[in-house]
Amino acid sequence: MSDPILSVRNLTIDIPMSQNTMHAVRGISFDLKRGETLCIVGESGSGKSLTSLAIMGLLSKKLQRAATRLDFAGIDLMSQKLRQMRDLRGNRMAMIFQEPMTSLNPAYTIGDQLAEAYLLHRKATRVQARMRAIELLGKVGITAAENRLSQYPHQLSGGLRQRVMIAMALMCEPELIIADEPTTALDVTIQAQILRLLADLQREMNMAMILVTHDLGVVARVADKVAVMYAGEVVEQGTAKEIFGHPRHPYTRGLLRCIPVPGRSKPGEHLGSIPGMVPSLVGRVKGCAFRARCDVAEEACTAAIPERRMESGHAWRCIHQAAERLSP
Template sequence: MGALLTVDDLRVDIATPRGTLRAVRGLTFSVNAGETLCIVGESGCGKSMTSLALMDLLPRVAKRSAATLNFADTDLSDRRKARRIRGNQMAMIFQEPMTALNPAFPIGDQLTEAYLHHKGGSRAAARARAVEMLDLVGIGSPAERLGQYPHQLSGGLRQRVMIAMALMTDPKLLIADEPTTALDVTIQAQILRLLRDLQQKLGIAVIFITHDLGLVSRIADRVMVMYAGAMVEEGTAAQIFGAPRHPYTQALIECIPQPGRTARGTPLGTIPGVVPSLVGQIEGCVFRSRCPLARRECESHVPTRGAEGHRWVCVDDAPAPALEGTTR
């Protein structure tokens, strides 16, 4: 399968009084048709900025640039062309289902809006499609739901409506920005299962953005780990979880509590130190201020290692088993 989305050297710069904040620092990746790419990283690592940049939804103060930004042979840097793709072949769902729907309009209206705009056709056809999609995401008596307002729905139902809304135009790529973070645990599991089922049934590609590595292991085909606006490691889920190469990835995986393995009462794992300031350039490795293996070479240019399938950015080519256990 060829790449559906190709991103080369994506940058997001935000002008602040203290200087230019580089939220995304030259990100290069691709998404193949039908696969799930998880972008993981802690708060402020630029994962949400990346998704907003792809959708051209960045706040006005943020500037986007990229060497390549291609979606199915369309250049997304061309805003006129991108407008026909956005909300049509490329859809997005957000973190906060409670506020992402407009309180002033019934959900039927909001569901059919993008469909009518991109696909045209009659209102009746759009409503029929909306009923079909609500049914697909597991909402009971969908026809009656069309007349309801968002405040009449629970958080889980609203996220289902958001997913149905994104699927209305039969997109090839769905960007999900922390779609389960705001939901309680049981609903989280349901929504996650729903997304996985839909992905398999419809064969759409998904970019799933999360800080929760536990979720990643359940849905990802490929994983990209981000730190301080840059990619530190990328590979298949098996490579990332089975043989992580970058010290940051290793530390993150160490931090996941596991039933049966993590002893009761022990403190949860943390990575010591704080994320470096994103204002200005960072010379060398972005993680070196918190890396237990940091040394002199880390301060100058750090090469990207590995083959196409599994890439990581580190001075060390070999895995670092010594790190195990040091973060507890």
């Protein structure tokens, strides 16, 4: 078996406050191999985007990042200085941000923004960078690519801006790409096109991809692995088949009840919902963070919840599982 290109162990992100600390991300661990897609799913505020920014080294200086292992292709990301991270970002690892209108610089043309990383990391000429930009714009489905280079972000539609962001991320053929809810602001038709495009490009370039989303329909279409986050913690992770076919954690089951199932959900039928609110992560978080919203919670849920794991790698944190189904 090939080694993972990205290995994360016990990643935590703390946000210092005036009189306390918010534990925004708590003990996240996962592995990702070349060519695989990991979908990180969960409610807004669960820590998905912070996890992505922590991997890229883009967190605010006020936030405190720690991990027992944060390894990318044999490189310890925790020990990399700013210049070393700049050599990696945009080159071997890249990110597609959630809102392209705020991620693209309105003062520069599309061509200048596409060429910047290529000029920096490939030591290429401007002519070479321009040709590469035209090639990538065509690859992501933008017509009249050469004419687009002189345009500014405000002159493009939302779908075109998102395609430009994808092309920008792919300029240097990265080994890892992180897409932070890349289809949130787009209509359904464009969403499907962007997801199909990302999947095709990933296969073509054999990239590892982390897709951050709260849309389980997206997850079902593209994921190899799924990590379900709740209140800053991964409560369940496994293959897409395991998560959708045999969910173990009550939160995962609750999420799946909230979406219609083709062939099973009847027209007009009420979908499920998860009552209550995500708990505060300020100060010490005790026991299972989901217990106040869980219909099978017990007194034991107030204590530390150990991780359960099957031989396949399917893992979750909950006391309500049959012991005979677990690996030793």
